[in-house]
Amino acid sequence: MKEKLRAHANIISVFIVVLAVTFLLGFKTGEYNVSQMALVSGVDHKNAPTNLDFDTFWKAWNVINEKYVPTTSSTTPTDQEKVWGAIQGLAASTGDPYTVFFPPVEAKAFGEQISGAFEGVGMEVDVKDGILTVIAPLKDTPAYKAGIKAGDKIIGIDKKTTQGINTVEAIKRIKGPKGTTVTFSIIRGTSTEPIEISVVRDVINVPAMKTETIGDVFVIRMYSFSAQSADEFRKALRSFVESGKYKLVLDLRGNPGGYLEAAVDIASWFLPSGKLIVSEQSKNLAFGNEYRSRGYNIFSDKLKFAILIDGGSASASEILAGALSEQGKAVLVGKKSYGKGSVQELVEITPQTSLKVTIAKWLTPNGHSISKAGIEPQIDVDFDVEKFKATGEDSQLKRAIEELDK
Numbered sequence: 001m002k003e004k005l006r007a008h009a010n011i012i013s014v015f016i017v018v019l020a021v022t023f024l025l026g027f028k029t030g031e032y033n034v035s036q037m038a039l040v041s042g043v044d045h046k047n048a049p050t051n052l053d054f055d056t057f058w059k060a061w062n063v064i065n066e067k068y069v070p071t072t073s074s075t076t077p078t079d080q081e082k083v084w085g086a087i088q089g090l091a092a093s094t095g096d097p098y099t100v101f102f103p104p105v106e107a108k109a110f111g112e113q114i115s116g117a118f119e120g121v122g123m124e125v126d127v128k129d130g131i132l133t134v135i136a137p138l139k140d141t142p143a144y145k146a147g148i149k150a151g152d153k154i155i156g157i158d159k160k161t162t163q164g165i166n167t168v169e170a171i172k173r174i175k176g177p178k179g180t181t182v183t184f185s186i187i188r189g190t191s192t193e194p195i196e197i198s199v200v201r202d203v204i205n206v207p208a209m210k211t212e213t214i215g216d217v218f219v220i221r222m223y224s225f226s227a228q229s230a231d232e233f234r235k236a237l238r239s240f241v242e243s244g245k246y247k248l249v250l251d252l253r254g255n256p257g258g259y260l261e262a263a264v265d266i267a268s269w270f271l272p273s274g275k276l277i278v279s280e281q282s283k284n285l286a287f288g289n290e291y292r293s294r295g296y297n298i299f300s301d302k303l304k305f306a307i308l309i310d311g312g313s314a315s316a317s318e319i320l321a322g323a324l325s326e327q328g329k330a331v332l333v334g335k336k337s338y339g340k341g342s343v344q345e346l347v348e349i350t351p352q353t354s355l356k357v358t359i360a361k362w363l364t365p366n367g368h369s370i371s372k373a374g375i376e377p378q379i380d381v382d383f384d385v386e387k388f389k390a391t392g393e394d395s396q397l398k399r400a401i402e403e404l405d406k
Helices: 014-024 034-041 055-067 079-092 104-115 142-146 167-174 229-243 260-267 316-326 385-391 395-404
Strands: 100-102 117-120 123-128 131-137 153-157 181-187 195-200 202-205 209-214 217-222 247-251 276-282 290-292 304-309 331-334 342-350 353-363
Touching (some): 079 100, 217 229, 217 395, 229 260, 247 395, 260 316, 276 316, 304 316, 331 395
Parallel strands (some): 304 331
Antiparallel strands (some): 131 153, 276 290
């Protein structure tokens, strides 16, 4: 069973199955022949390396079995838990924070997260330059209301350091039952002094979008790219068309992304059939996928269109903004986007476990790698926090509207 979670992104190596089967069989020789193991497991291992020396692995395994004493903060792992840990280490050896193995508990939690409803604080996190970083708090969630901001660096969770943490472990520590509290130690901006922010967990229903009219401008605010986003956007566009207006602002600020399919569907409302939206650059370049407009393309040249982006706009947000900008359909206003432009595939290892692996990177229609530099707006505008607090004026939205009024 394979489900591709492109752009918010999500794979596997068959060698992992060999490794797990080897452990479970108690196969403790220093070397083994992969083709013989393939006969045992029934899995095709033609691409797996042969004659691997596992002496050092089994020596470490035996040392742990013979000598490890659990501390007050840990327990003795079962053999199966050690297998899961070994596969997690294999995934971590890539050095890619998006390539992650999910043991049973974590796999269940991840499934809940991408389904759109879970208990936690409501923010997307990522390991960037080795530091756990907030991509964006989702609108109206506990994290958002507590004042956590895109770009915040989380150096501690409940007084425990996040140094060396991966996203799976971070999410595990952040999530928890409704009504409980989690405290973050955060470094913000250029400050070197951490601030403490406590957040009370709640049931998080990932919001889709909201619409409003400001003068003769129709504004669509998208908060995520969920499985429902394409339908929700279609409804919002219907309201826009029925309003008789021709000035549109799509607000993708703080939108951490999600499903590629939603981004492709939304872009298709503005692009002729066959126009390139995004392409993949994979390990084998001959098999890179291209995603093109489905050709809904209902708008004439009369449409005036601006898209708001910022440092919290990631993955599917960057794909959509990059495509519509480079294809000449929209002007980008705000600040440079996050730069989450890799492709992951989620693959089932066992019915209870899965592996999320990076398989490619995203390229805009003009061939720019989103991961390298994010998406740059044509009109660079800071968000004036103090003015917003004092008057409610959104400096970036105001500048976008001024551009559409020209």
